Amino acid sequence: MSKVFLYSVEKEEDTEKIAKKISEKTGKKFSEDDSVALKLHFGERRSDTHLKPEWVEPIYESLETDKKCLTDCTVLYKGDRAFADTHREVARDNGFDFGKIVIADGQDGREDINIPLENGKHFETVKIGEKIAEYDSMLAVTHFTGHVANGIGGALKNVGMGLGSKGGKLEMHNAFNLKVNRSRCTACGTCKVNCPEDAITVNGHAEIDHDVCVGCGKCISVCPEGAVKIPWGDSSAIGLQEKIAEYARGALKNKKTYFVTFLVNVTKDCDCTNRKQEKTIEDIGVLVSEDPVAIDQAAVDLVEEKGFDSRINYTEQIKHAEKLGMGQREYELVEM
Ligand code: SF4
Ligand code: SF4
Incomplete structure (x- = not known):
């Protein structure tokens, strides 16, 4: 059974102190001969509930190797994080200026490597940001959130969706064919204005062009009317979750890995949301584990206890990752 260590926080201000304690563990996990990519989400410009740089810095500094970086890939939708140079600017402006920043799939997200999967259900190979191959170890530092399409953003999503190149992200998101419920749609145009890809026309009701839509959600x-629906009936949500798990499998393949997940400022939507959000549950603490399946399972068990309410059943990604041999859903929670 995998161990998951829980460092509780009573209030958000304690998190920095806890991060320093955790850095003792991460420092021991990796040696000076390892090359370590620390995968995180740098947050958006207007969000303020993403990982705080003062939480990540001690963990990054605990890595004794000279070859280390803070890493992420470009995103699919329009905005500053869609390109490497502006993504790095966002990261620095959000305070992540203490380490080397590597946007692993290059300036426009097209530099990737195909990593073969032995037992994938959806993919024989996955497209991972090319520069990840230069590192033999991965430390995934995750801010746990809800997610509009995937239900949750945990460790599996951080490395799976996060390290897919643009082409990889498209492959995962294409699980969706979003539909507009015409009887609910008031043709207000809010979706059209907010669509980063100009995939929506409004003419009496909204219509989505599936050739243009990238499935960002x-x-x-x-939509104020709840008129845009994910067609659950065709099991596309399960498909997305399984695809994310397969990408996570590829991104972590043949690497020494370790996982840290912050259950602090848990919000309804993910950190790609470019606006301020309120936390939905009281802060819990920080989890540390060698097992990405166990840490996600422990995270959902703990947030559910506090009343976290996802709009989506999110268990399929964790079950599929277990089937892929990435870890175990059964775990022992060790309170520190
Ligand atoms: S139609 Fe919706 S899901 Fe598709 S790109 Fe536009 S906003 Fe994103
Ligand atoms: S936001 Fe909703 S109600 Fe408004 S046009 Fe789009 S689908 Fe229709």
Whole structure:
């Protein structure tokens, strides 16, 4: 059974102190001969509930190797994080200026490597940001959130969706064919204004062009009528979750790995949301584990206890990752 260590926080201000304690563990996990990519989400310009740089810095500094970086890939939708140079600017402006920043899939997200999967259900190979191959170890530092399409953003999503190149992200998101419920749609145009890809026309009702849509899910979040629906009936949500798990498998393949997940400022939507959000549950603490399946399972068990309410059943990604041999859903929680 995998161990998951829980460092509780009573209030958000304690998190920095806890991060320093955790850095003793991460420092011991990796040696000076390892090359370590620390995968995180740097947050958006207007969000303020993403990981705080003062939480990540001691963990990054605990890595004794000279070859280390803070890493992420470009995103699919329009905005500053869609390109490497502006993504790095966002990261620095958000305070992540203490380490080397590597946007692993290059300036426009097209530099990737195909990593073969032995037992994938959806993919024989996955497209991972090319520069990840230069590192033999991965430390995934995750801010746990809800997510409009995937239900949760945990460790599996951080490395799976996060390290897919643009082409990889498209492959995962294409699980969706979003539909507009015409009887609910008031043709207000909010979805059209917010769509980063100009995939929506409004003419009596909204219509989504599936050839242009990248499946980012923004129209679902912004529609005041709840008229944009994910067609659950065709099991596309399960498909997305399984695809993310397969990408995570590829991104972590043949690497020494370790996982840290912050259950602090848990919000309804993920850190790609470019606005301020309120936390939905009281802060819990920080989890540390060698097992990405166990840490996600422990995270959902703990947030559910506090009343976290996802709009989506999110268990399929964790079950699929277990089937892929990435870890175990059964775990022992060790309170520190
Ligand atoms: S999911 Fe919605 S907002 Fe996102 S690209 Fe598709 S139509 Fe546009
Ligand atoms: S935001 Fe909703 S109600 Fe408004 S046009 Fe789009 S689908 Fe219709």
